[in-house]
Amino acid sequence: MKLSKLIIQKNKPNIATVLGNIVIFCSFFYKIPQIIKINNAKSAKGVNLLSNLQDLIAYIFAFSYSYSQKHQFSTYGENLFQGLSTLIICSQIYYYERKLTLRQISNFIFGVGSSVIIMCKSKEIFGKKIGTDRKSV
16 A cells, blocks of 8 residues: 555656646647637627637636746647637637727737737746736745
């Protein structure tokens, strides 16, 4: 009994990494059926833009924070793929329902991408003290 507990405790980081990678892999396929359905129907009727934008913002913040804190990718990587899927859905809503041009949608995607890069690299851009408590510095 003690040997099995020792083996499990010794392999916990490996198990966590494997499970994290499985979640990342599955998150890549999470919204693909919805993307395909919108594309085939050439309509995003009934898909709420505001809730998708809120999801996108949440994924951006979660990914950017974890990346900037140098967390292990297996602990936050699903945010990248779910965010990309949500970005595609938002773009489809803009294209099919809001009738935006491809140039306008490209500007939206560029803005989101620029925001992610700035947030991920905020310590390098603004200095390491940004976001820290002034009393503890």
